[in-house]
Amino acid sequence: MVLKLYGFDISSKFRLVAIVLFEKKIPFECHVVDWTKNEHKSPEYLEKHPFGQVPYLLEAKYPNQGPKLAPDSSDIKAKAMFDQAASIEVSNFGPLVDKASYEAVMKPT
Structure with a gap:
């Protein structure tokens, strides 16, 4: 079975x-979903x-x-450390990357 990945290709x-x-x-x-439209x-x-x-998709x-x-x-313990790192990524690093990506790639000039 081939999975279908929907999203914006530059995301x-x-x-x-x-x-x-x-x-x-x-x-x-890949199926491109253009969120700008x-x-x-x-x-x-x-x-x-x-x-x-x-x-x-969950890896499990x-x-x-x-x-x-x-x-x-x-x-x-390993699962807890992984979950902690994933939480930090989603809560702290991810939003900053999203803002920087928007400014560098998407923001109209």
């Missing part, structure tokens, strides 16, 4: 998901994701495919 989050899928050797096809709010896209956001869905990207839940 850092879209590219991050594509990198993870590539690293895990999970076949996928509000395509993520179209009725067709809202059928796929009712919140009008780019969907995400493909545990035996490609390299392990997160520790097993059986190693509580």
Whole structure:
């Protein structure tokens, strides 16, 4: 089965998901959703994701495919450290990268 990855092709989050899928050797096809044209709010896209956001995939869905990207839940300390790092990334680093990316790439000149 080939996964369909929907998102804006210049988005850092879209590219991050594509990198993870590539690293895990999970076949996928890209479907560009241009948020500058509000395509993520179209009725067709809202059928796929009712919140009008780019969907995400959990690595746990493909545990035996490609390299392990997160520790097993059986190693509580390693899982906690991973979750802590992921939380810091999402809460602190991610928003700054989003702003910098917008300023460098998307902001009209």
